[in-house]
Amino acid sequence: MTKSKIFLALSVSFIVGIAVRSFLQVDFLFFWILCVAAIALLTILYRKRPAVIMTGVLLALALGGAWADRKINDANEHLLENSRYVGQAVVDKDPERKEQYLQLVLRLKDGTRVVATAGTYAGIKYGDELEVSCPLNAPENKGADFDYRMFLAKDGIQYQCRDGSIKPTGANHGNIIYAGILRIKSALARNISSVIPQPEGALATGLLFGGGDQLSAKVANDFSRTGMTHIIAVSGYNVTIIAEYLILLGIFLGLWRKQAFWFAIVGIGLFVVMVGLPASAVRAGVMGGTLLWAMKHGRLANSLNAILLAAVVMLALNPLLLRWDVGFQLSFLATIGIILLAPLWESQFVKKHNALGLLEIVLLSISAQVFVVPVILLNFHTFSVVSLLANVLILPIVPISMLLVFLTAVVGLVSQLFSSPLAWLAFLLLKYEVLVIEYLSSWRWASVEMNGFKWSMMLVWYGVLLGAIYLANQWRQRRIAETAKVSLCLTEK
Numbered sequence: 001m002t003k004s005k006i007f008l009a010l011s012v013s014f015i016v017g018i019a020v021r022s023f024l025q026v027d028f029l030f031f032w033i034l035c036v037a038a039i040a041l042l043t044i045l046y047r048k049r050p051a052v053i054m055t056g057v058l059l060a061l062a063l064g065g066a067w068a069d070r071k072i073n074d075a076n077e078h079l080l081e082n083s084r085y086v087g088q089a090v091v092d093k094d095p096e097r098k099e100q101y102l103q104l105v106l107r108l109k110d111g112t113r114v115v116a117t118a119g120t121y122a123g124i125k126y127g128d129e130l131e132v133s134c135p136l137n138a139p140e141n142k143g144a145d146f147d148y149r150m151f152l153a154k155d156g157i158q159y160q161c162r163d164g165s166i167k168p169t170g171a172n173h174g175n176i177i178y179a180g181i182l183r184i185k186s187a188l189a190r191n192i193s194s195v196i197p198q199p200e201g202a203l204a205t206g207l208l209f210g211g212g213d214q215l216s217a218k219v220a221n222d223f224s225r226t227g228m229t230h231i232i233a234v235s236g237y238n239v240t241i242i243a244e245y246l247i248l249l250g251i252f253l254g255l256w257r258k259q260a261f262w263f264a265i266v267g268i269g270l271f272v273v274m275v276g277l278p279a280s281a282v283r284a285g286v287m288g289g290t291l292l293w294a295m296k297h298g299r300l301a302n303s304l305n306a307i308l309l310a311a312v313v314m315l316a317l318n319p320l321l322l323r324w325d326v327g328f329q330l331s332f333l334a335t336i337g338i339i340l341l342a343p344l345w346e347s348q349f350v351k352k353h354n355a356l357g358l359l360e361i362v363l364l365s366i367s368a369q370v371f372v373v374p375v376i377l378l379n380f381h382t383f384s385v386v387s388l389l390a391n392v393l394i395l396p397i398v399p400i401s402m403l404l405v406f407l408t409a410v411v412g413l414v415s416q417l418f419s420s421p422l423a424w425l426a427f428l429l430l431k432y433e434v435l436v437i438e439y440l441s442s443w444r445w446a447s448v449e450m451n452g453f454k455w456s457m458m459l460v461w462y463g464v465l466l467g468a469i470y471l472a473n474q475w476r477q478r479r480i481a482e483t484a485k486v487s488l489c490l491t492e493k
Contacts, residue, residue: 001049001050001053004305006053006056007305007308007309008304008305008308009053009056009057010056010057010060011060011305011308011309011311011312012308013057013058013060013061013064014060014061014063014064014312014315014316015064015308015311015312015315015322016061016064017031017060017061017062017063017064017065017066017067017068018064018065018067018068018315018319018322019322019323020061020064020065021064021065021066021068021069021072022068022072022319022320022322022323022324023323023455026065028065028066028069030065031061031062031065031066031069032062032066034058034061034062034065035058035059035062035063035066037058038054038055038058038059038062039055039059041054041055041058042055064315064319067316067319068319068320068322071318071319071320072150072319072320075149075150075153075154075158075320076153077158082135082136082137083135083136084133084134084135084136085108085114085132085133085134085135085136085161086132086133087108087109087131087132088109088129088130088131088132088169089106089107089108089109089114089129089130089132090106090107090127090128090129090130090173090174091104091105091106091124091125091126091127091128091130091174092105092106092107092113092126092174093105093126094125094126094182094276094278095118095124095125095126096213097120097213097214098120098213100120101117101118101119101120102117102118102119102120102122102124103115103116103117104116104117104118104124104166105155105157106130106132106161108132112158112159113155113156113157113158114136114157114158114159114160114161115139115152115157115159115160115161116132116134116160116161116162116164116166117162118166122166122168123168124166124168125171125182126174126178126179126182127171127172127173127174127175127179128168128170128171128173129168129169129170129171129173130166130167130168130169131165131166131167131168131169132161132164132165132166133164133165134161134162134163134164134165134166135161135162135163135164136159136160136161137159137160137162138158138159138160139152139157139158139159139160140160145379145381147324150320150323150324151324151325153320153324154318154320154321154324154325155279178277181273181274181276181277182276184274185209185274185275185276187413188208188274188409188410188412188413189205189209189409191408191409191412191413191416191419192204192205192208192405192408192409192412193205194412194416195408195412195416195419195420195423196405196408196423196426196427196430197427198216199215199216199219199434200427200430200431200434201214202214202215202216202219203215203219203232203430203433203434204401204405204408204426204430206231206232207231207232207398207401207402207405208274208275208402208405208406208409209274209275209276210232210233210234210275210278210280210281211232211233215232219434219437219438221441222437222438222441223437223441224380224382224384224447225382225384225386225440225441225446225447226384226386226387226390226437226440226441226446226447227369227376227384227386227387227390227391227447228387228390228391228394228437230330231394231395231398233327233330234275234278234280234281234284239268239271239272239284239285239287239288239289242267242268242271242288242399242402243264243265243267243268243288243289243292244264244364244399245399245400245403246260246263246264246267246268247260247261247263247264248260249263249403250263250264261292264292265289265292265293268285268288268289268292269285269289271285272284272285274406280325280327280328283314283321283327283328283331284327284331286310286314287307287310287331287332287335288335290306290307290309290310291303291306291307291335291338291339293306303339304336304339304340307332307335307336307339311332314328326375326379329375330372330375330376333368333371333372333375334368334369334371334372335368336371337367337368337369337370337371337372338364338367338368340367340371340466340469341363341366341367341370341371341469342363342364342367343473343476344469344472344473344476362391362392362395362396365391365392365395366388366391369387369388369391370465371465373461374453374457374458374461374462375458377450377453377458378453378454378455378458381449381450381451381453382447382448382449382450383447383448383450384446384447385443385445385446385447385448386440386441386443386446386447389440390436390437390440393436394433394436394437397429397432397433398433400429401426401429401430401433404422404425404426404429405426405430407419407422408422408423408426
């Protein structure tokens with residue numbers, strides 16, 4: 001067994017251990033028994049390499065489960081339950097603007113993080129100091145399908161601050177560098193909204209900074225029905241698509257492919273900073289950047305192990321992500337889909353028909369979509385029939401739209417007059433995207449309710465999918481071996 005396969009087995013075992021504890025509610029005693037069994041196996045068969053490897057696999061699984069158990073138990077402790085907090089708090093995150101209120105994450109004096117709300121008129125921003133008086137309650141779950149309490153717990157938030165008073169008393173109590181990044185982000189967003197009309201302006205902001213909070217309810221529903229909400233979400237898949245276009249742009253500008261790779265890596269870093277460094281964007285940047293680095297070195301095993309390493313590190317820091325962060329699930333699975341399916345597409349289609357790199361972008365999208373569909377069905381209970389068509393029609397121009405929107409925002413810092421031509425070009429592409437989404441969404445059967453989709457169905461989906469990929473790779477390797485054999489025979493003759 002090669003070192004690469006051993007690493008693969010250990011990484012998967014650690015992730016499976018976290019999954020077993022998170023999804024199946026297995027008791028800690030199970031992982032303790034597993035650990036004892038692994039050590040006993042090593043003691044008896046320590047001279048045999050397969051036994052040593054199996055011991056490592058069992059220990060990795062036990063470690064993942066035990067670590068997840070510790071974090072889940074910590075998240076369910078609410079020592080301040082039903083107490084009232086009166087004192088100072090600092091806004092610990094860029095406020096999220098909802099339709100009727102601001103959602104705030106506050107850091108209390110003892111470091112406890114709580115979620116609270118304020119009126120949209122309040123003008124509260126990151127780093128502001130507030131005088132707070134409110135009861136602290138454990139978050140209430142919103143329906144049987146959404147565990148809001150654990151959703152907040154994954155970000156270190158254990159309480160809701162409701163039915164209280166919040167009054168600003170100071171400013172600039174946050175991280176200076178992060179506050180500066182958010183000010184730049186706010187200035188760029190204002191430039192976009194001042195020169196690009198709605199709803200295209202809201203789409204432009206969503207493309208550049210992630211999130212669809214500024215979309216109207218109707219437009220947001222159209223995006224959902226066509227399966228296109230992913231273009232306004234910061235994910236490893238989206239970052240990979242951006243990186244692909246940055247490489248093409250770098251080559252177009254005269255860079256060598258190696259230089260274009262570093263150009264794309266820098267671009268990913270700037271993009272993550274520009275959207276305000278939220279945890280989801282940082283994770284997406286790590287996923288996309290790791291995949292890009294691994295693909296640069298040209299081997300599937302390298303790519304798969306690199307992504308697994310990134311996932312293991314993230315889950316070691318926060319095992320709650322695996323169960324209670326749908327964004328992490330979608331990023332991870334989309335990236336895995338690209339790794340496993342992209343080589344098959346490339347050998348059959350891309351090398352022959354990849355005009356301007358557009359076919360590769362479309363096939364990357366299909367690869368990602370095939371792997372994330374079960375998670376979407378399980379969490380959101382809808383299946384977009386027109387999703388594939390919408391992706392084919394829209395995805396190839398999304399990075400161009402993002403580039404034009406970015407240039408519009410940056411040039412607008414100097415002069416709105418100079419940014420106007422760029423804004424009109426961006427508007428035309430954004431208008432096309434909105435019209436296509438509105439048209440496809442208007443089809444009666446564009447989206448189908450899938451309330452009956454179960455965990456067992458998802459496991460069958462991935463089992464069949466991975467089996468098909470395995471068989472396709474075996475067939476491809478045989479074809480390569482046969483071609484090499486024929487070439488060798490011809491050379492000898």
